[in-house]
Amino acid sequence: MTRYFQIFIQSFTDYARYVGNEVLNAHWGNYFYWLIAISVFFYLLELVFPWRKNQPRIRKDFWLDAFYMFFNFFLFSLVGYYAFSNVFVQLFNDFLAIFGITNLVAFEIQTWPVWAQLLTLFILRDFIHWNVHRLLHRVPWLWEFHKVHHSVEQMGFAAHLRFHWMETIVYRTIEYIPLAMIGFGIQEFLLVHLFALSIGHFNHSNIRVPLGPLKYLFNNPQMHIWHHAKHLPVKHGVNYGISLSIWDYLFGTHYIPSDGRDEPLGFEKVEEFPNTLKGQLFYGFKKREK
Ligand SMILES: [Zn+2]
Numbered sequence: 238m239t240r241y242f243q244i245f246i247q248s249f250t251d252y253a254r255y256v257g258n259e260v261l262n263a264h265w266g267n268y269f270y271w272l273i274a275i276s277v278f279f280y281l282l283e284l285v286f287p288w289r290k291n292q293p294r295i296r297k298d299f300w301l302d303a304f305y306m307f308f309n310f311f312l313f314s315l316v317g318y319y320a321f322s323n324v325f326v327q328l329f330n331d332f333l334a335i336f337g338i339t340n341l342v343a344f345e346i347q348t349w350p351v352w353a354q355l356l357t358l359f360i361l362r363d364f365i366h367w368n369v370h371r372l373l374h375r376v377p378w379l380w381e382f383h384k385v386h387h388s389v390e391q392m393g394f395a396a397h398l399r400f401h402w403m404e405t406i407v408y409r410t411i412e413y414i415p416l417a418m419i420g421f422g423i424q425e426f427l428l429v430h431l432f433a434l435s436i437g438h439f440n441h442s443n444i445r446v447p448l449g450p451l452k453y454l455f456n457n458p459q460m461h462i463w464h465h466a467k468h469l470p471v472k473h474g475v476n477y478g479i480s481l482s483i484w485d486y487l488f489g490t491h492y493i494p495s496d497g498r499d500e501p502l503g504f505e506k507v508e509e510f511p512n513t514l515k516g517q518l519f520y521g522f523k524k525r526e527k
């Protein structure tokens with residue numbers, strides 16, 4: 238028990254030190270400044286080449302979403318997620334050890350060139366996330382959490398990281414075993430994370446960038462806007478793609494009936510959804526009548 242407690246305290250202080258370092262020292266591997274730089278880049282594009290020209294420059298919930306960006310990227314880990322997850326990983330490994338399993342690695346790809354490992358990680362992770370995203374729409378109690386992301390009514394880059402903290406737990410838990418089974422030989426996934434972060438910001442941006450045939454590969458604002466559409470012909474949603482759109486085309490969940498520029502966004506009764514951070518952080522845990 239004390240061992241788990243030590244891991245918890247150690248992780249907690251390690252992460253606090255990490256965030257402090259990130260804020261104080263700008264360097265090329267620094268997520269904090271990359272997040273700011275990528276956000277400023279897409280915000281400038283929105284200001285100069287807006288798709289919905291009538292949308293306010295400081296759109297509805299702009300500041301709330303800006304806060305979510307830092308909350309979901311750093312603060313949630315800071316307030317304990319990192320420490321809790323390290324304890325759970327240790328508990329899980331100890332549990333496996335009871336059955337004599339000390340190594341989860343089933344496919345060893347660390348002998349591959351770094352670029353091939355990064356590409357594999359990117360594609361595999363995106364496919365896992367596509368499946369998790371579908372679950373968020375199909376399982377009623379998960380949808381209650383995912384509604385935070387879908388409560389956006391005016392779309393802009395910062396909406397990308399507006400999501401309930403339970404989503405972090407669901408995504409990380411489901412991806413843990415498949416990713417652990419693949420023995421990546423690299424520890425630093427900065428490039429993959431920054432690439433995914435940029436595409437995610439792009440998908441939510443108020444800009445129009447025709448991708449040509451690349452739209453069958455990469456998600457984009459003209460596709461993702463339909464994912465957020467308030468009125469859809471199917472119950473559980475469309476266009477679940479995170480970074481890649483190809484999964485939706487392969488599995489027939491793509492839907493772009495027309496230019497979605499002015500499509501109403503949200504879900505039925507979105508106007509009754511809490512619009513404060515506090516209201517949203519605890520949304521999904523309350524019992525409500527159906
Ligand atoms: Zn969704």
Ligand SMILES: [Zn+2]
Nearest residue numbers: 386397441461
């Ligand atoms: Zn979205």
